[in-house]
Amino acid sequence: MLDLSTLEGLPAPQAISVTSEADALAAIKAVFVDLATAYGLDVTGIIDLEGEPGNIQLQVGAFREVLYRAAINDAVKANLLAFAAGADLDHLAAFYDVIRLTGETDARLRARTVVAISGRSTAGSEDWYKSAALRASIRVKDVAVYRVGTGPDIRIAVLATDNFGEPDAALLAAVDAEVQKSSVRVISDRITVLSATSATVNVAADxxxxxTTPMTVFDSLEALLRQALADEGGLGFNLTRSWLVSKLQVPGVQKVSLAAPVVDTIIDDGAAVKLGTVTLTYRGRDR
Structure with missing residues (x-):
């Protein structure tokens, strides 16, 4: 199965060898000297003189060869999903019936294309439904698709890009409308779309x-903590006490004493953690 991490690990293609301008110039000069000698001309030394017209022409040729080689390799990369960008990526994605959403980045479009390719293998697979959910809105950050038992009940858990991961009713409705289409839903499946943020953790710390730390550092801690979870968290991300302390221990903070949660929060791969109340108590200053 095609996987985004596999693409990201691929080395850049090199259809034609890359050379430096100096190496290209040396190779061109060697050929020029050989040809000149064959015609009875001795250009040794002269061709290396600064300002010599022949030398300038050879430098131009070497520079253009380096550019041509780079252009060829860039053209090859533009036709590969792992490296294509902009309009080139749009054309590659369109081949797999994936159209860029308004405001969608290259990274998200590339990831959606990978999921779409994997999902085309058999209708009703995990990636089949995941691809549909991701194209419902650019606000969909990630999706977990799983079956309840062995029956026809399918759950699609949605993680949002905004609101610290919590999808609102409008986003859930958009995803539901997309996956319920007759062109998407397998006729025997019963699909329920829900929020992936199923675990709420309250945080309390001294x-x-x-x-010399200004109080603005303390005042910003809650916002920083929530943003850190939005950026680093996601489906299957376990919220550990050590992670919480590390995010509160910003420059200027001398000590953090975490009172809650008292244990690490371990969740399933199809779920995500969200923060409930964050109660931070200023206890003074310490060297």
Missing amino acids: IWLLP
Whole structure:
């Protein structure tokens, strides 16, 4: 099965060998000297003179050869999913019936294309439904698709790009409308779209600042913590106590004493953690 991590690990293609301008110039000069000698001309030394018209022409030729080689390799990369960008990526994606959404980045379009390719193998597969959910809205950050038991009940858990991962009713409705289409839903499947943020964790901690740290550092801690989880968290991300302390221990904070949660929060691959209340108590300053 095609996987995005596999694409990201591929080396850049090199259809034609890359050379430096200096090496290209040396090769061109060698050929020029051989040809000149064959015609009875001795250009040794002269061709290396600064400002010599022949030398300038050879430098131009060497520079253009380097550019041509780079252009050939770029053209090859433009036809590969792992490296294509912009309009080139649009054309590659369109081959697999994937159209860029308004405001969609190259990275997200590339990831959606990979999922779409994998999902085309058999209708009703995990990636089949995941591809449909991702194209429902650019606000869909990730999706988990799983079957309940051995019956026809399918759950599609949605993680949002905004609102710290929590999908609102409008986003859930958009995903539901897309996956329920007759062209998507397998006739025997019963699909339920729900939020992936099924675990809520309340955080409480005592904070000590360094003597010279401004209070604005303390005031910004909750926002920083929530944003860190939005950026680094996701489906299957376990919220550990050590991770929480590391995010609160920003420059200027001397000590963090975490009171809640008392244990690490371990979740399933198809779920995501969201923060509930964040209670941070300023305990003074410490060296």
